[in-house]
Amino acid sequence: MRFSDYMEEWLYGEEGYYRKFRDIGKEGDFYTAVSSSAFFGGAIANGLWKQIEKGERPRDLWLVEIGAHRGYLLADMIQWLYSCDSSLIETMRFATVERQPEVREAQRAYFAERFGSGVQLHQFESLDAMEVEEAFFVSNEIFDAFPCELYKEGERAEVDKERGEISWVEAEPELRDFARRHRLSKGEIAVGYEAFAERVAAAAERLDFVSFDYGEKYVRNDFSIRVYRRHETFPLFDEELKLTEAFRESDITYDVNFGHVIEAFEGAGMSLEAYETQARALVRFGLIEMLEAYHKEARYEDYLRQVDRVKTLIAPTIMGDRFKMVHFSKSKR
Template sequence: MNRLEAVLGRLIAEEGPLPIDRYMGLCLGHPQFGYYMTRDPLGEKGDFLTAPEVSQVFGELIGVWCAAVWASMGRPRHINLVELGPGRGTLMADVRRAIGQTAPALAQALSIHLVETSPVLRAAQRERLDGVVEWHASLADVPDGPMLCLANEFFDAIPVRQIERRGGRWHERVVGLTDSGLTLGLGLEVEQPGGEEGDVAELSPAREEIARSLGRRLAGHGGAALIIDYGHLGAGPGDTLQAMRGHRFVPVTHAPGESDLTAHVDFAALGRALAAGGAVVRPALTQRQFLLAMGLETRFSRLAAGADAAAAAQLARQQARLAEEAQMGNLFKVLAATMPTLPTPYPFGP
């Protein structure tokens, strides 16, 4: 039993089984023993690999997208470049470099704001991002003003509730405690229409509140947001909660605080919440569609042109990892939300 498991055991003994969203929130964000409070989880030596860690090309293309959106806004003289959950700062470093090379006027206009709660990752970001960067605990703390907001693999780590239909009724899924340790089970009955026996549904009020807040910011102060994550565009597929440790899946109750916990993003629900806040939401693309439209193949071809055989092979593997349908290309989706008066940003419209 690790230290967080002992904390959770005492909490369950005092208050009863924990709903999945509370369990997930404690596993990831407990101030002493939470997963993101105690480690850098990224990279080959960590637990998972994100697209910015695969290749610099990912961030460079997003930097080009940001520059085009800024131009369509009328090139405001001051704009916040915000990233939610910025990892090691790799994406922001690549975005900023691409902006400096393609849109130097935007580089002068922007101020960088990182929404990050992990002290370990803040330290990594500080090391990677030289210059003036401001850190915030939440989007609400970011200064007012027009904004370009990036969220890559952010919403998948926001806690979800799970409910399961048994005996003709929906019940909260919970984490309880037995003699053998933490275990999944069913709790109190909840009201939910429809469903068939054995169905599992995931709900995330926390995700939706963040999205509504983001929508309000875009509608009130102007700008655009680009959200990239793995998930589904329509009705949810059921139980998508997963734990990963050392690039391998493990049970969600295994070593709490030492494994990454995520769930697929419901992009339809996320889009509704953004729109409820006042933003205009564009139909989502797959990551493959977005990156190919932004010039992925051309950029990799240019990098490979001056590379030796080994480097060219590595570049080919990186391109495949980002865009192939069987890898990140189809699983990951890209959603754009904008202020109401902004023209549809490329490549989200006709």
């Protein structure tokens, strides 16, 4: 079978890795910026609030998270917006886009636990179900979870699922054309970015889409695809890795080609507003000022604990430089 189909079944099939609703963080196979610190979502919300305060965005826009897991990021953003202006909870609308019913149920439970009846959570099974006037979309580590093809010098990978063996066949003309345009000789080619961008563009008349992920704007010309299990990393072609054992039981991911992401979103009619490191974006949103304000109110021990977590977000050697933020807009006023 094609590697992209294999990866789709691995992650999203009937018994796929994400269907089992794995924990994220110290108890899971990996951690994210969201699980590292609530200041991550708070900083994004602070950047949004600054624009609402200036009248650059309406007070009744939709705040929508795509691929929200339990909804931690969206909830952290709502919490910060409430601290900035509690009336926004009444005027704004909050939603997730999630195709898996088990995850939607967990999101409802988490929001009920965190906010009671104070926040109404709208849920969409797909972007196709949305048709709103203005929205601010946010996502974290979504592009690395798209299935991909493995490409090597004009060939693509096939997988014998039963044996866990990878072989190579001649790639289709469209894959070879993509490789030529992106100067790719070896690596991953994501499947689905173009269709996803089209759906985002159609979901709202005016929108902004902000997303964080790890990768670069250029191709590495090497395979980055790897398997995570209990915070250990196994390159896909590692001789010690047994695909039959890892299949559906571990996370599988790869570095994002942001050049491909930008090409897909611009092709869907959106404009690139920013592409920068996670550290630069969060600082621009006001992360340092937020931490200083927290210092004045919190116990010193709590402040130090948060400083340590924030370092994970912005330190160049951890997430700060390796993770990037990309921001697109449509019909920006």
